[in-house]
Amino acid sequence: MSVSDETLPRVALVGFPNVGKTTLFNALTGSNQKIGNFTGVTVSKVTGSFYTPHGQKMELIDLPGTYSLSPKSDDELVTSQTLIGTQENESKPDLILCVTDAKSLERQLHLVHQIIDTKIPVVLVLNMVDEAEKSGVRFAPDILSDELGIPVVPCQANSKKGLTELKQSIRLPFPHCSKNIISEINSLQDLENKEAEEKRLSRAKMIGKESIRRETNGNMKWNDRIDAVALHPFFGWVLLASIMFGIFWSIFKYAGYPMDWIEGLFGLLSDKVTQLMPAGVLRDLIIDGMIGGVGGVVVFLPQILILFFFIALLEGSGYLSRAAFLMDRVMGTAKLSGKSFLPMLSGYACAIPGIMATRSIPSAKERLATMMVLPWTSCSARLPVYLLLVPLLLSNLNHQTWVMFGIYALGTITALIAARLLRSRFGEDDTVPFMLELPPYRWPDLSFVWRHVAEKGMAFLKKAGTLILGISILLWALESFPKVPEESEMSQHEYSLLGRAGNFIEPVVKPLGWDGRIGTAVLASFAAREVFNSSMSVSYAVEDEEDSETLRNRLQAAKWPDGRPVFTLASILSLLVFYIYALQCLPTTAVVKGETKSWKLALGQLFGMSFFAYIAAFLTFQIVSLL
Amino acid sequence: MSLLNAHSIEIDSALTLSQAEVGCEFQIKALSSQVCQQLREIGFCEEMRIRKISNGRNLICTLCGTRLALSKKLAEHITVAPLN
Numbered sequence: 069m070s071v072s073d074e075t076l077p078r079v080a081l082v083g084f085p086n087v088g089k090t091t092l093f094n095a096l097t098g099s100n101q102k103i104g105n106f107t108g109v110t111v112s113k114v115t116g117s118f119y120t121p122h123g124q125k126m127e128l129i130d131l132p133g134t135y136s137l138s139p140k141s142d143d144e145l146v147t148s149q150t151l152i153g154t155q156e157n158e159s160k161p162d163l164i165l166c167v168t169d170a171k172s173l174e175r176q177l178h179l180v181h182q183i184i185d186t187k188i189p190v191v192l193v194l195n196m197v198d199e200a201e202k203s204g205v206r207f208a209p210d211i212l213s214d215e216l217g218i219p220v221v222p223c224q225a226n227s228k229k230g231l232t233e234l235k236q237s238i239r240l241p242f243p244h245c246s247k248n249i250i251s252e253i254n255s256l257q258d259l260e261n262k263e264a265e266e267k268r269l270s271r272a273k274m275i276g277k278e279s280i281r282r283e284t285n286g287n288m289k290w291n292d293r294i295d296a297v298a299l300h301p302f303f304g305w306v307l308l309a310s311i312m313f314g315i316f317w318s319i320f321k322y323a324g325y326p327m328d329w330i331e332g333l334f335g336l337l338s339d340k341v342t343q344l345m346p347a348g349v350l351r352d353l354i355i356d357g358m359i360g361g362v363g364g365v366v367v368f369l370p371q372i373l374i375l376f377f378f379i380a381l382l383e384g385s386g387y388l389s390r391a392a393f394l395m396d397r398v399m400g401t402a403k404l405s406g407k408s409f410l411p412m413l414s415g416y417a418c419a420i421p422g423i424m425a426t427r428s429i430p431s432a433k434e435r436l437a438t439m440m441v442l443p444w445t446s447c448s449a450r451l452p453v454y455l456l457l458v459p460l461l462l463s464n465l466n467h468q469t470w471v472m473f474g475i476y477a478l479g480t481i482t483a484l485i486a487a488r489l490l491r492s493r494f495g496e497d498d499t500v501p502f503m504l505e506l507p508p509y510r511w512p513d514l515s516f517v518w519r520h521v522a523e524k525g526m527a528f529l530k531k532a533g534t535l536i537l538g539i540s541i542l543l544w545a546l547e548s549f550p551k552v553p554e555e556s557e558m559s560q561h562e563y564s565l566l567g568r569a570g571n572f573i574e575p576v577v578k579p580l581g582w583d584g585r586i587g588t589a590v591l592a593s594f595a596a597r598e599v600f601n602s603s604m605s606v607s608y609a610v611e612d613e614e615d616s617e618t619l620r621n622r623l624q625a626a627k628w629p630d631g632r633p634v635f636t637l638a639s640i641l642s643l644l645v646f647y648i649y650a651l652q653c654l655p656t657t658a659v660v661k662g663e664t665k666s667w668k669l670a671l672g673q674l675f676g677m678s679f680f681a682y683i684a685a686f687l688t689f690q691i692v693s694l695l
Numbered sequence: 696m697s698l699l700n701a702h703s704i705e706i707d708s709a710l711t712l713s714q715a716e717v718g719c720e721f722q723i724k725a726l727s728s729q730v731c732q733q734l735r736e737i738g739f740c741e742e743m744r745i746r747k748i749s750n751g752r753n754l755i756c757t758l759c760g761t762r763l764a765l766s767k768k769l770a771e772h773i774t775v776a777p778l779n
Contacts, residue, residue: 084737136736172759175738203760269740282759291762292748299755393764396753406753406764501730502753502766503737 076117076127079238080161082147082183084176085133085428086507087169088195090114092225093130096235100519102421104383105507106392107133108410108428111143113150120235129161132427137182140500142427142435151186160188163242165234167193170200170207170222171508173280177272180216185253185268189242190218193234197222199508204283211279217249226513291508298390308391315378316472319371319455320465326370331618334363353544356609361540364605364619365532365598368452369525375448376524377517379417384512388413389504396502402484403491405429405502408438412483415445416476417524419656423663430500437490439660440673443651444483446476448524449597453647456601457640460623479648531596539595540602547607561585561607580646580682581639581689583628590643594652642689649681712747713754713770720746721775728772737763745775 081089085107094101097116102109114130131150132143139145146155153160166183168176173194184190194200194207213220219237223230244250256264297303338355345351382388388410396406407429415422422442429435446454458471543566552563561567570584577587589603601619608622626634651657651674661670709724723743726734739758748755753764765773 135733138736140733169761172738172761174743174759175761178736178738178740200760205760265735269735273740273742295748295755295762299749301751393753393755396764500733501769502764503733503769504753504764505737506755506762506764508762 076125077163077240077242078127078129078159078161079163079165080129080131080150081165081167082131082151083133083167083193084135084169084179085109086505087133087167087176088225089133089167090130092165092167092193092195092223093128095225095228095231097128100516100523101130102520103513103516104388105386105510105512106383106388106410107505107507108143108425109383111424111427113146118235120238121232122239124240126238134179136179137186140430151183151188160186162189163238164188164190165193165238166190167195170194170197171203171205173200173205173207174272174276177276178269181268181272184216184218184245184249185256187244187250187253189244191234191237192216192218192220194220194222195225198224198227198229206281206283208279212275215275215278217246219243294509295390295506298387299393304390304394308394311382311387312476313469313473315375316476317465317469318378319374319451319472320468323368323370323374327367330367330369331363334359334367349548352548353541356548357541357544357606358537360605360609361544361602362532362537364601365452365536366529368455368598368601369528371451371455372448372528373521373525375451376417377521380517380520381512384510384517386507386509389506393504393506396504398484402487404434404438404484404487405431405500406504407502408434408487411438412442412445412480415442415447418447418449419443419445419653420659423656423659426663431497433491433494433497436664436669437487437494439663440490440669441483441486443653443656443673443677444479444486444649446479446648447653449653450647452598453593453600454644456604456620456623457644460620460635460640461637475644475648478645482649531598535596536598536602539592539599540606543592543599543603543606566607579689580685581636581642581693583626583634585626586634586639586643590646594654597647597652600647638689638692641692642685645688646681646685649677649684651677651681709774709776711771712745712756712765712773712775713750713767715747715775715777717747717750720744720778722778723773724776725774726772727774730769731772734769734773739763739773744778 081093083089086105086109090101090103090110093099093114093116094103096118099116101114110130110132112132116128116130117125118128119125129150131147134144134147137148137151139148149155150158151160151164164183164186166180168180180192192212194209200207207222209220209222221230221234221237223234225231256267298307338359341351341354341359345354391413392406392409395409399405399409408426411422411425411429414425419442422445423439426435426438426442429438454472454475458468461471462468546566546569547561547564549565550563552558552560556563562571566588567584570588573587573591574584577584577590582590585604585607589600589607592603593600604623605619608619608626623635624633628634657670657674660673661667664670712721715721721744723739723741723745725741726739731739743758746757748757748762751767753766754770755762755764757763
């Protein structure tokens with residue numbers, strides 16, 4: 069999202085990570101930017117606009133969370149550069165909304181001071197005041213405002229409480245802080261850095277004591293009970309494994325009915341076209357190329373939605389930080405820290421936001437290692453391929469779930485081994501000791517969860533209706549032309565351009581247990597992984613006169629010329645292994661290039677992972693065939 | 696009790712956060728070494744009250760209503776004194 073109008077007053081949201089800046093941004097601008105209950109959700113700048121009650125339009129900038137204006141990681145650097153005015157092609161904001169979590173305001177007063185010292189007008193937003201009051205924290209906003217010399221506005225952004233007051237406080241001309249504070253700031257400028265920091269810290273302590281009363285050291289009883297299990301060295305792992313297993317199980321268990329509906333809908337559509345159109349190339353194109361190709365992918369929409377639903381629930385609940393805490397020991401064996409786990413977890417949805425999220429890792433070498441191995445955490449684009457192939461192996465629901473579990477585990481374990489090798493190669497750097505905030509558990513904001521799931525579903529359908537539709541039509545044309553002469557003994561597939569291309573590449577893919585048809589489908593899926601399903605669907609539909617069987621039945625019936633089945637245990641496992649390891653996503657390569665500023669690394673990752681995938685698939689097929 | 700004695704008792708009762716007993720409340724007395732600068736930035740300062748929740752490779756504590764996981768190594772640089 070980008071609304072950049074140089075004439076508009078610019079208001080920036082700044083504060084610690086996970087204090088609700090993006091929730092406030094969404095509430096003020098009506099946007100639907102991603103929110104979550106863990107640190108590092110926002111790693112780049114996002115802009116939007118809103119109107120004040122006085123009718124003034126303003127540009128709102130949501131900046132990544134930061135603990136101080138002395139940045140430790142790339143995302144924090146964006147924030148400090150924006151405030152200092154050293155960001156390229158960008159002026160300083162006209163007003164800062166300094167967003168704080170009211171439950172732990174004392175901890176944030178040091179950053180508030182640093183922000184005031186920038187001499188940009190500031191409004192202090194005490195977010196989550198309802199939660200703070202429930203946990204026994206009492207404020208004196210007037211004292212706070214007097215001591216800091218800036219307006220203070222309490223609010224609860226997720227329930228839109230206090231937003232009117234906040235908007236009213238944002239009026240032109242923006243108020244500069246009081247004169248005595250300005251003279252204090254000026255006096256700090258004459259001091260050494262260290263001395264100035266000490267002054268800020270002692271002042272923050274003094275203001276905290278005067279304006280905040282805490283009945284207890286946080287009411288954490290409810291959280292304590294959950295954490296006693298979630299962070300337990302044994303039961304914590306049992307819980308994490310159960311959650312992962314539950315997600316995969318739900319994907320198989322609950323997607324069945326909606327999948328049948330979607331298949332029925334596409335079947336109905338094919339029947340209608342058959343009734344309305346005379347037989348011919350155009351009808352074949354619509355039924356086999358368009359409906360078959362797109363249908364082969366769209367049928368997996370329910371699984372995609374279920375996966376994103378669970379990811380959104382986990383992100384909103386606060387559990388992900390607990391998972392990162394547990395994983396720190398495992399990540400340590402790969403010379404990574406728990407901080408690398410959160411970007412890797414994002415990679416299960418899509419590698420691109422995962423790679424962007426590595427910006428929050430303070431160590432440059434750890435960040436690079438995480439980025440280089442992250443595409444091995446299986447993203448959602450692989451899901452349709454897995455879901456097509458896994459039921460060919462086993463019919464039992466629990467067994468299918470275990471295989472899916474194994475697929476994700478294999479990708480993750482290999483990523484960790486590779487990370488360890490890379491870290492050893494990159495050499496030692498200043499290790500940053502592990503430190504992680506564990507946010508309080510919260511009920512996820514269900515309205516956001518539904519909007520997020522709907523957004524992901526629409527993105528999937530858009531991809532199916534554009535890129536995958538286009539490639540399906542192309543594949544259909546390559547499979548249907550030239551038409552096989554009536555007197556020929558060859559099949560249409562063998563005679564077609566795609567069939568010939570398949571024959572050409574078959575010697576390369578045969579050692580992996582694949583025929584030319586699978587080989588071309590895999591090759592086509594370098595455009596988008598889901599194209600494998602479309603390609604198989606189109607390829608088998610062109611020869612199937614009846615159009616009655618499901619794609620899975622057609623695959624099970626596929627034979628080599630000597631009558632052996634194509635889809636055996638060995639060839640299916642080899643295909644799965646290839647899809648776990650191959651980096652078939654050019655946008656990921658572009659993002660890696662953008663983040664590392666190196667084509668060598670980005671292309672090395674693309675070709676290296678694909679070569680590794682080929683070798684791993686080859687070994688899998690050969691070893692399993694021997695058993 | 697003289698001021699000198701009180702100071703000696705305080706020093707005697709001071710211990711690092713990694714040595715501190717789980718479930719008890721403490722007051723942060725000192726943050727030593729450069730690595731603690733990061734702790735200061737996230738709001739970890741002298742005189743604050745802290746409760747230790749668990750031990751381990753990464754220990755857990757609460758501070759100003761926030762739950763934090765810290766590596767044991769880092770906790771060794773935090774000196775605390777028990778609160779009555």
